[in-house]
Amino acid sequence: MPWSSPMVEKYRSQYGSGLDAQTYLGQNYLNVDRSLIPDILRLLRDEEQFDYCVDITAVHYPKREKQFDVVWILYSFPRNERVRVKTQIADGATIPSSVAIWPTANWLEREVYDMFGIKFEGHPGLKRILLPDGWKGFPLRKDHGILQQDNEWVRINLGIESGQ
């Protein structure tokens, strides 16, 4: 269902077709063009008081041309309101980091990189966070099997044939 509010109208007139506002089960989200990131995020924080970045995550759709959805879940303390911002990017494409907007994005973006291999431009130290540094593979991609692992890493570092 389309979502309409004074905030949405303002940004729609500013950005036109690059922005699409939807609502589902009472939750609002904005589908935005990759080129509007990070401007739209900064505007949401500075002008619309979305001062708390709850979460950053991604979803993998291997059959799509632009394989990844990157999702920011935002909350505003003054407005007591949540909004999600989503954008689509292709495999191998980068996306601007939002660490300068919300410092909490630091570890959240590292986790997205760790699990999906999406690179955030301008991140102060983008490296793996949950998996070991030398690990190969991005486990939350759909083409990564649930039993699949980096056998070479396991053999060298743990001295066993398989971690299973």
Add this chain to the structure above:
Amino acid sequence: MNEHKNDASIHSLSNLDLDAPEKTYLDSNELIINMGPQHPATHGVLRVILKLDGEKVLGTECVIGYLHRGVEKIAENRTYTMFNPYVDRMDYVAAVSNGLGYCEAVEKLLNVEAPPRAKYIRVILTELNRIASHQLWLGTHALDIGAMTPLFYTFRDREEILKIFEKYCGARLTTHAFRIGGCQYETYAGFEKDIKNFLTFFAPKIDEYEALLTTNRIWLERTKNVGVISGADCIALGVTGPVLRASGVKWDVRKAQPYAAYSEFDFEIPTGENGDTYDRYMVRMIEMRQSMRIIEQAVNGLPEGPIMGKVPKVIKPPVGEIYHSIEAPKGELGYFIVSDGSTQPYRLRVRPPSFVNLQALDVMVRGLLVADVVAVIGTLDIVLGEVDR
């Protein structure tokens, strides 16, 4: 002492350059020390690399992931019902809260609602679990700082809560207490009486804990003005839960966006002023008393009726996505679920409070002593099972 806590420094978070020498007090070399992953004060397998000038902390870097089990990947390969017990294994000292958040998120996606009686039972058990989680926090946190008695007291009293869980659903820790759409188990005979007995039993016990610590001189010296973080820094770093409230931000998901039956109960949100370790201690102590208030209201007003909503036999939510969050004992616990219309979640993301709160460790300990790092890790109340998932 707190001159580092300006906006600029938190933007350079976790950019600890281990090779770059910094000016030290005695012009000696700075020291790099490894703490963990096997260390009694890290509450699990957390590794912290400390950069020190003598005993003063110049910076830290956390190494996490030792308990990573790929919970989000497992979710994509299980049905909604099959995944339910897995969430208990994240924050295993507050398993009931995890289950509540997950069940409510899937219910929202399915557009069903749990009946009132189920909601009340959920509130009672979740608040009991909040008390149990805070008790475990208090015991281990005090032990880290050097007070041994609170550990024995809190574990002794926590046992009473675990006994109620065991009688209700057969498990003490990873309870799997709720189902999508309500509860599986009706309350056992004597449930209300057990809860009321617990409330009368527990009220003087909190006073007992407080008598040990609240005005204890050693406790005050070790916690006052230690690990100070401002409300603005908390928000910028996404820190939630008692840590945020102790810094003076009056925000609790139970009040801001009520879920389950929380809008029907009277309770206060305690806040602190200084954002130090002592305020976080006081906030959690008051929270336990407030949880007792909620439980008392819920058990007295426990409605009759069914405990299971109208849920289809096979759970197949329509295509769409949902974000639902609850106030877990550690902070905002959120579930972001994407459904493709099949019986398995297409993507399930957990927003873990411990993971996000741990990120604030570096900001909180810079300029403090090594012994205070232990106090700050304790006061953040992290559970590594949830940090690593």
